[in-house]
Amino acid sequence: xxxRSQKELEIELSALKIFDDPKLKLEQYPTxxxxxxxxxxxxxxxxxxxxxxxxxxxxxxxxxxxxxxxxGAKKLFFVDSDSRAIDLxxxxxxxxKQKYNLGKAEFICQDISTFTEKxxxxxxxxxxxTKDEHADKHFLEKVFTLAPIIYSMHKASTLQFxxxxxxxxxxxxxxxxxxxxxxxxxxxxxKKPVKYIDVMLWRMEKKK
Numbered sequence: 184x185x186x187r188s189q190k191e192l193e194i195e196l197s198a199l200k201i202f203d204d205p206k207l208k209l210e211q212y213p214t215x216x217x218x219x220x221x222x223x224x225x226x227x228x229x230x231x232x233x234x235x236x237x238x239x240x241x242x243x244x245x246x247x248x249x250x251x252x253x254x255g256a257k258k259l260f261f262v263d264s265d266s267r268a269i270d271l272x273x274x275x276x277x278x279x280k281q282k283y284n285l286g287k288a289e290f291i292c293q294d295i296s297t298f299t300e301k302x303x304x305x306x307x308x309x310x311x312x313t314k315d316e317h318a319d320k321h322f323l324e325k326v327f328t329l330a331p332i333i334y335s336m337h338k339a340s341t342l343q344f345x346x347x348x349x350x351x352x353x354x355x356x357x358x359x360x361x362x363x364x365x366x367x368x369x370x371x372x373x374k375k376p377v378k379y380i381d382v383m384l385w386r387m388e389k390k391k
Contacts, residue, residue, distance in 0.1 A: 185283070186253050193220035195253060199275045201244050212366050214246050214308045214336075222306075222334070222360075222384060223250035231304055231332065232256050240295050240307040240326055245272030247306050248288070249279060258287040260302065264294045295325050305329055308336040320348065327352040331389040336362075339381040349387055358386040 186192045197216040226232050233255035239248030242261040249272075252259055261272045269292045276288050291298065309322035319337055323345075326333055333354070337345055339361065349356055364382040 189220050189224040192224060192250060192253060193217055195279070196220060196246055196250055199244060199246055199249065199278070200271050212364075213244065215365060216246070218362050218364065219246050219250050223247070223254055225360075226251070226304075226306075226334070227254045235303040236260075238262065238298070238300070238302045238305045238326070238329060240298075240305055240322060241309050242272055243268050243308075245275050247308065248272070249275055251306070252276075252285045252288065253279065253283060256286050258289070260289050260291060260298070260300060262291045262293060262295055262298050264292065266292045295322055298325070298329070300329070302330045304332045304334070306334045320344070323348050324352075327354060327387075333387040334384065335387065336364075336382055336384045339383045342383065345383075345385055353390050354387045355390055356385050357388050360384040 186195065193216045196219055201213045223232070232251055234257050235251075236258045237248065237251055237256050238260045239245065239251075240262055242248055242263045245261050245268075248256075248259040248261050261269065261276075263269050263272070269290050273290050276285070276290075279285060305326040307322055307326060310318035319335075319341070323333075323335060326335070327348075335345075346356065360383065362382050362384065363379040366378045366380060
Protein backbone atom coordinates (compact mmCIF):
# COMPACT_ATOMS: atom_id res chain seq x y z
CA UNK A 184 0.00 0.00 0.00
CA UNK A 185 1.28 3.49 -0.83
CA UNK A 186 0.30 7.11 -0.33
CA ARG A 187 -1.40 8.51 -3.44
CA SER A 188 -2.04 12.16 -2.59
CA GLN A 189 -1.02 14.97 -0.27
CA LYS A 190 -4.44 14.80 1.38
CA GLU A 191 -4.07 11.07 2.04
CA LEU A 192 -0.68 11.76 3.61
CA GLU A 193 -2.24 14.41 5.85
CA ILE A 194 -4.96 11.99 6.98
CA GLU A 195 -2.43 9.31 7.93
CA LEU A 196 -0.33 11.83 9.87
CA SER A 197 -3.38 13.11 11.74
CA ALA A 198 -3.81 9.67 13.35
CA LEU A 199 -0.39 9.71 15.01
CA LYS A 200 0.05 10.14 18.77
CA ILE A 201 1.15 13.51 20.17
CA PHE A 202 2.28 14.65 23.63
CA ASP A 203 -0.25 14.41 26.46
CA ASP A 204 1.88 16.65 28.67
CA PRO A 205 4.35 18.65 26.55
CA LYS A 206 7.41 20.26 28.14
CA LEU A 207 7.38 24.05 27.99
CA LYS A 208 11.18 24.46 28.03
CA LEU A 209 11.49 22.18 25.00
CA GLU A 210 8.67 24.02 23.18
CA GLN A 211 7.00 20.73 22.31
CA TYR A 212 4.33 22.10 20.00
CA PRO A 213 3.38 19.50 17.36
CA THR A 214 3.98 20.35 13.72
CA UNK A 215 0.45 20.42 12.22
CA UNK A 216 -0.53 17.56 9.92
CA UNK A 217 -1.43 19.90 7.05
CA UNK A 218 1.88 21.76 7.17
CA UNK A 219 3.84 18.52 7.46
CA UNK A 220 2.02 16.97 4.51
CA UNK A 221 2.72 20.01 2.29
CA UNK A 222 6.37 20.07 3.40
CA UNK A 223 6.95 16.34 2.78
CA UNK A 224 4.96 16.28 -0.47
CA UNK A 225 6.99 19.15 -1.92
CA UNK A 226 10.21 17.34 -1.05
CA UNK A 227 8.94 14.16 -2.71
CA UNK A 228 8.09 16.05 -5.91
CA UNK A 229 11.71 17.28 -6.02
CA UNK A 230 13.03 13.72 -5.77
CA UNK A 231 14.43 14.41 -2.31
CA UNK A 232 12.71 11.60 -0.41
CA UNK A 233 12.77 8.23 -2.21
CA UNK A 234 16.02 6.29 -1.57
CA UNK A 235 17.34 9.04 0.75
CA UNK A 236 18.80 8.77 4.25
CA UNK A 237 17.37 11.63 6.29
CA UNK A 238 17.74 13.02 9.80
CA UNK A 239 14.70 14.33 11.68
CA UNK A 240 16.51 16.58 14.19
CA UNK A 241 14.59 17.26 17.39
CA UNK A 242 12.00 14.83 16.06
CA UNK A 243 9.41 15.13 18.82
CA UNK A 244 6.77 12.47 18.20
CA UNK A 245 8.21 11.84 14.73
CA UNK A 246 5.62 13.34 12.38
CA UNK A 247 8.12 14.76 9.87
CA UNK A 248 10.30 11.68 9.65
CA UNK A 249 7.32 9.37 9.50
CA UNK A 250 5.82 11.39 6.68
CA UNK A 251 9.09 10.98 4.80
CA UNK A 252 9.09 7.22 5.39
CA UNK A 253 5.53 7.05 4.10
CA UNK A 254 6.77 8.74 0.91
CA GLY A 255 9.59 6.24 0.38
CA ALA A 256 12.64 7.44 2.30
CA LYS A 257 15.28 4.71 2.62
CA LYS A 258 16.17 5.43 6.26
CA LEU A 259 15.30 7.96 8.94
CA PHE A 260 17.27 8.89 12.01
CA PHE A 261 14.91 10.19 14.70
CA VAL A 262 16.92 12.20 17.25
CA ASP A 263 15.52 13.95 20.31
CA SER A 264 16.85 14.71 23.79
CA ASP A 265 13.54 13.76 25.43
CA SER A 266 13.02 10.03 26.02
CA ARG A 267 9.23 10.45 26.01
CA ALA A 268 9.42 11.91 22.51
CA ILE A 269 11.49 8.98 21.29
CA ASP A 270 9.05 6.52 22.86
CA LEU A 271 6.09 8.16 21.09
CA UNK A 272 7.93 8.38 17.77
CA UNK A 273 8.73 4.66 18.05
CA UNK A 274 5.08 3.83 18.81
CA UNK A 275 3.96 5.89 15.84
CA UNK A 276 6.43 4.11 13.58
CA UNK A 277 5.16 0.66 14.50
CA UNK A 278 1.57 1.86 14.19
CA UNK A 279 2.20 2.85 10.57
CA LYS A 280 4.29 -0.23 9.88
CA GLN A 281 1.22 -2.40 10.41
CA LYS A 282 -0.26 -0.80 7.30
CA TYR A 283 2.68 0.35 5.17
CA ASN A 284 6.03 -1.02 4.05
CA LEU A 285 8.33 1.55 5.63
CA GLY A 286 12.05 2.09 5.29
CA LYS A 287 14.49 1.68 8.16
CA ALA A 288 14.22 3.82 11.27
CA GLU A 289 16.72 4.44 14.06
CA PHE A 290 15.48 6.14 17.24
CA ILE A 291 18.15 7.94 19.25
CA CYS A 292 17.68 9.74 22.55
CA GLN A 293 20.49 12.29 22.73
CA ASP A 294 21.18 15.96 22.28
CA ILE A 295 21.53 16.90 18.62
CA SER A 296 25.00 18.31 19.33
CA THR A 297 26.36 14.77 19.85
CA PHE A 298 24.94 13.27 16.64
CA THR A 299 27.65 12.66 14.03
CA GLU A 300 26.14 10.51 11.28
CA LYS A 301 26.29 12.04 7.79
CA UNK A 302 22.97 12.02 5.91
CA UNK A 303 21.58 13.16 2.57
CA UNK A 304 19.10 15.68 4.03
CA UNK A 305 18.12 17.10 7.42
CA UNK A 306 14.58 18.18 8.30
CA UNK A 307 13.82 20.01 11.51
CA UNK A 308 11.30 22.13 13.31
CA UNK A 309 13.55 23.15 16.20
CA UNK A 310 12.47 25.12 19.26
CA UNK A 311 11.91 28.73 18.19
CA UNK A 312 14.13 29.96 21.04
CA THR A 313 11.24 31.58 22.90
CA LYS A 314 11.89 29.72 26.18
CA ASP A 315 15.51 28.68 25.63
CA GLU A 316 17.24 31.57 23.91
CA HIS A 317 19.24 30.62 20.81
CA ALA A 318 17.93 27.03 20.82
CA ASP A 319 17.30 27.31 17.07
CA LYS A 320 20.87 28.53 16.50
CA HIS A 321 22.16 25.49 18.41
CA PHE A 322 20.31 23.20 15.99
CA LEU A 323 21.34 24.98 12.80
CA GLU A 324 25.02 25.13 13.71
CA LYS A 325 25.02 21.36 14.12
CA VAL A 326 22.93 20.25 11.16
CA PHE A 327 24.94 22.37 8.71
CA THR A 328 27.79 19.91 9.41
CA LEU A 329 25.70 16.81 8.69
CA ALA A 330 24.12 17.23 5.25
CA PRO A 331 24.29 19.32 2.05
CA ILE A 332 20.53 20.06 2.13
CA ILE A 333 18.65 21.36 5.17
CA TYR A 334 14.95 22.05 5.62
CA SER A 335 14.37 24.10 8.76
CA MET A 336 11.33 25.94 10.16
CA HIS A 337 11.66 29.13 12.23
CA LYS A 338 9.71 32.22 13.18
CA ALA A 339 9.46 34.52 10.17
CA SER A 340 10.90 37.36 12.24
CA THR A 341 14.26 35.55 12.35
CA LEU A 342 14.85 35.88 8.59
CA GLN A 343 17.98 38.03 8.95
CA PHE A 344 19.45 35.62 11.49
CA UNK A 345 18.81 32.62 9.20
CA UNK A 346 20.33 34.42 6.21
CA UNK A 347 23.41 35.35 8.26
CA UNK A 348 24.03 31.90 9.70
CA UNK A 349 23.61 30.35 6.23
CA UNK A 350 26.33 32.64 4.97
CA UNK A 351 28.58 31.75 7.91
CA UNK A 352 28.36 28.05 7.04
CA UNK A 353 28.57 28.55 3.25
CA UNK A 354 24.94 27.63 2.60
CA UNK A 355 22.37 29.47 0.52
CA UNK A 356 18.59 29.67 0.83
CA UNK A 357 17.00 28.22 -2.30
CA UNK A 358 13.29 28.19 -1.38
CA UNK A 359 10.97 29.43 1.33
CA UNK A 360 7.40 28.86 2.44
CA UNK A 361 5.19 30.94 4.75
CA UNK A 362 2.80 29.25 7.19
CA UNK A 363 0.42 30.34 9.92
CA UNK A 364 1.51 27.88 12.59
CA UNK A 365 -1.32 27.15 15.07
CA UNK A 366 -0.40 26.76 18.72
CA UNK A 367 -3.30 25.38 20.71
CA UNK A 368 -3.88 26.38 24.32
CA UNK A 369 -1.59 24.05 26.24
CA UNK A 370 0.03 25.96 29.10
CA UNK A 371 -1.38 28.18 31.83
CA UNK A 372 -0.32 31.45 30.15
CA UNK A 373 -2.16 30.73 26.89
CA LYS A 374 -5.15 33.09 26.78
CA LYS A 375 -6.69 32.01 23.47
CA PRO A 376 -7.81 28.54 22.30
CA VAL A 377 -5.45 28.88 19.33
CA LYS A 378 -2.69 31.39 18.60
CA TYR A 379 -1.18 31.63 15.12
CA ILE A 380 2.55 32.23 14.70
CA ASP A 381 4.02 33.53 11.45
CA VAL A 382 6.67 30.97 10.53
CA MET A 383 8.84 30.25 7.53
CA LEU A 384 10.25 27.01 6.22
CA TRP A 385 13.58 27.43 4.46
CA ARG A 386 15.35 25.03 2.13
CA MET A 387 19.09 25.61 2.44
CA GLU A 388 21.76 24.06 0.27
CA LYS A 389 25.53 23.90 0.58
CA LYS A 390 27.21 26.14 -1.98
CA LYS A 391 29.15 24.31 -4.67
